[in-house]
Amino acid sequence: MKANYGYMDGSGEYYITIDTDKCMECSEHFCVKACPAGLFRIIEDDYEDMVAEIIPNKRQAIKYDCAPCKPLEDRPELPCMAACTPQAIEHSW
Amino acid sequence: MVTIGIDVGAKNAKILILKDGEILISKYRESGFDQAGVTTALLDETLAELKLTRDDITSICSTGAGRKAVTFANEVVTEVSATSRATFEMYPEVRTVIDVGAEEGRAIRCGERGKVEDFAINEKCAAGSGAFTEAMARALELTVEELGKISLDSSASVPMNAQCAVFAESEVISLLHANTAKQDIAKAIHDAIASRIVSMTRRVGLNKPIALVGGMARNVGFVHSLNAAIEDEVLIPDSPEMTAAYGAALIAAERAA
Amino acid sequence: MAKEFWRWKEYNWQDENLNWRDGKVITGGVDVGSVSSQAVVMVDGELFAFSNMRTGSDSPNSALNAMNWALENTGMTLDHFDFIVGTGYGRVNVPFADKAITEIACHARGGNYMYGPTVRTILDMGGQDCKAILCDERGKVTNFLMNDKCAAGTGRGMEVFADLLGVSIEDVGDLSLDVDEEPPPVSSTCVVFAKSEAAGLLREGWSQSRVLAAYCSAMAHRVFTLLERVGVSPDFAITGGIAKNIGVVSRIERELNLTALKPKHDTQIAGALGAALFGKALVEKGKGRKNKAVA
Known part of the structure; x- marks a missing residue:
């Protein structure tokens, strides 16, 4: 399953996509500690797989919470994506 | 040298007149739906107040979201450039x-x-x-x-x-x-x-x-x-809403020099 | 008090031809939304009863009231269930549920039952959010997004426009189709900015219908963009309050070049229906209640 967390508003589309088919194969869950804004947590999803999700009350402000990791200049690899061993995380912006 | 900066924002149109680096006057009014009409009226009234005519003006630079509506401007800059320029002058x-x-x-x-x-x-x-x-x-x-x-x-x-x-x-x-x-x-x-x-x-x-x-x-x-x-x-200037208009007037003066 | 964006009636329904006492597996689903709550009862995977009512200020009570209303005069009580699943915004506040499952998963499973296994894309547009869900032939979610951050594309956004124009919300759809030709859509997505844009159009002499047409098509385009992210594939269905707005639905269908499926039941029960079906699957996996009362 592709789970898209985030939103679209007048200024653009801000989604973090977690590919749960890849995510459920991972037991390391480095993403949780890697994110400086603490956006990720591991849950048992509706299909009883252990996967990462974006914490519900953080989903409406990811454009702002992710901003420090997305400087306009010299943008390094995002810590969440770098930490994710199964490469299950994508950002839309 | 007298130059003018006009900033047509989403809510207000602002005008600022600069003479040899000194601000002579600044004014604003609601930009409304007829931005061209509002800015023209604002220009003529402000000039009249200073007893100046358009012939006394070396250059006019417009900025802001509605900058293209200022048909009488001979220079156009983005509000980012104008704001940055004015900030440098002040701070x-x-x-x-x-x-x-x-x-x-x-x-x-x-x-x-x-x-x-x-x-x-x-x-x-x-x-x-x-x-x-x-x-x-x-x-x-x-x-x-x-x-x-x-x-x-x-x-x-x-x-x-x-x-x-x-x-x-x-x-x-x-x-x-x-x-x-x-x-x-x-x-x-x-x-x-x-x-x-x-x-x-x-x-x-x-x-x-x-x-x-x-x-x-x-x-x-x-x-x-x-x-x-x-x-x-x-740091906040005395007239923070005039910053872009001030920057536009400064840029007009630089480009005319 | 939550505002109501679309006119809908509170009611319950029971299948009088189905004798639940002969059934083996009885499961329930309760969907507690911000505006409305539904309870669904299924007997061996067949829809037996449901109710649809307003959510009160207290979620646990709303859930119980909805379930009691669905069960009214059937002789069935909460003790007869093998499994009950809670879903929706208030899903963790259903005291008699055995499990909480997200509304996304429940909508997909309920949509699969309601529209049949060919449904692949479900668009749910509610009063305060908008969901785009892709699912497989078993009703399992393969891709989804939910937007509850921005009012554009929700019933709330439409209500702001209805208020501005002084028309009642249920007339918006028909009025918006009463134009000689389709005007260009309102250019601002943001409801606040779209509202000032519309005020400007009215001042320019645009008719009410023309302004509504411009907004409905902007809304349809926004929803189309949301759907593009998950990738639309037929068959396609629309649920939620906006499904009742022909002005938005017809424009979404035009943009997608697809016709939305017509449902067999009230689309508002899709979530609760899916919850009850999840319950049945869990019972089949041996996770049902061990202390069920014998009918």
Whole structure:
């Protein structure tokens, strides 16, 4: 399953996509500690797989919470994506 | 040499007349739906007040969202360039400028002599601009000025969850129904927008000292929340809403020299 | 008090031809939304009863009231269930539920039952959010997004426009189709900015219908963009309050070049229906209640 967390508003589309088919194969869950804004947590999803999700009350402000990791200049690899061993995380912006 | 800067914003059109580096006059009025008509009238009235004619003017530079409506301008610059240029004139040491107007919020990193190095914009969504506080003030049946003032009297912190101005309005009304003090709601509103502006600014780098310009700099509640968020005091010019018009007039003078 | 964006009636329904006492597996689903709550009862995977009512200020009570209303005069009580699943915004506040499952998963499973296994894309547009869900032939979610951050594309956004124009919300759809030719859509996505834009258009002499047409098509385009992110594939269905607005639905269908499926039941029960079906699957996995009362 592709789970898209985030939103679209007048200024653009801000989604973090977690590919749960890849995510459920991972037991390391480095993403949780890697994110400086603490956006990720591991849950048992509706299909009883252990996967990462974006914490519900953080989903409406990811454009702002992710901003420090997305400087306009010299943008390094995002810590969440770098930490994710199964490469299950994508950002839309 | 006399030059003019005209900034046609989403809400107000501003004019500023500069003579040999000195500001002679500045004025503003609602830009409305006939921006060309409003700016022409504003120009002619301001010139008449100074007993000047269009022949006395060396150059006119327009800026702002409606800058193309100023048909009589011979120079056009973006508001980012104009704001950056004016900030350099006022605060040569500043490298980060936050500009929050009626419909847009911007953060600019400037280099030497006010050259723009990078900028981030929050546009097309009311959550990151003056439109947000205006909508909230309406919901609380206060003016924006009153909303700003009472925010300073807040003693309790109230969480605001909604980001969207439309949903935040409903949240504010529910808070009122739950008998939450208006000053605490006001503080929550300003904290929310300040936090969005700061995270946008982080994208260009938060290098202190920071200047705050644009109409929102008049809102004492917002300024207070912003200062708390950056743990510093922003520098604010006397007429923060005139910054882009001032920059445009300065650029007009430079280009004519 | 939550505002109501679309006119809908509170009611309950029971299949009088089905004798639940002969059934083996009885499962329930309760969907507690911000505006409305539904309870569904299924007997061996067949829809037996449901109710649809307003959510009160207290979620646990709303859930119980909805379930009691669905069960009214059937002789069935909460003790007869093998499994009950809670879903929706208030899903963790259903005290008699055995499990909480997200509304996304429940909508997909309920949509699969309601529209049949060919449904692949479900668009749910509610009063305060908008969901785009892709699912497989078993009703399992393969891709989804939910937007509850921004009012554009929700019933709330439409209500702001209805208020501005002084028309009642249920007339918006028909009025918006009463134009000689389709005007260009309102250019601002943000409801606050779209509202000032619309005020300008009215001042320029645009008719009410023309302004509504411009907004409905902007809304349809926004929803189309949301759907593009998950990738639309037929068959396609629309649920939620906006499904009742022909002005938006017809414009979404035009943009997608697809016709939305017509449902067999009230689309408002899709979430609760899916919850009850999840319950049945869990019972089949041996996770049902061990202390069920004998009918």
